[in-house]
Amino acid sequence: MKPKEHTRQVRDKVVEKFKAGLGYKKISQALNISRSTVQSIIRKWKEYGTTANLPRHGRPPKLTGRARRALIREAAKRPMVTLEELQRSTAQVGESVHRTTISRALHKSGLYGRVARRKPLLKKSHKKSHLHKTCGGHSKHVEEGALVR
Secondary structure, three states, X not given: OOOOOOOHHXXXXXXXXXXXXXXXXXXXXXXXXXXXXXXXXHHHHHHHOOOOOOOOOOOOOOXXXXXXXXXXXXXXXXXXXXXHXXXXXXXXXXXXXXXXXXXXXXXXXXXOOOOOOOOOOOOHHHXXXXXXXXXXXXXXXXXXXXXXX
């Protein structure tokens, strides 16, 4: 049950007071519930004839919010981690999910399987020698202060 939902007993009390002839405002004041909540409980009771929780639309998510956040945290901490390793770590927590489910959760949070290309650190001497090679050794095109950054 969601934390925002009221208990079955509270919903039954709302319906009882409504059957007794009390209005929305008096019911909300007596039970300390907002008037719109009282209104929605009564509307649901009139439509379906019950105050029980009805099934929601769609399939519930396989990963809980807590497990999804743990996956994202681990993938962000170690960018080179594989999906199989993440799958094993979620299985240790108690939720066995497929690799594509993990991949989908990471993609939704903006994490992809791309790693930045390794680029060499170029010092001034490297840049200078490279410029001399590309310019054919002509130093008149390249001045000392105008090195490519």
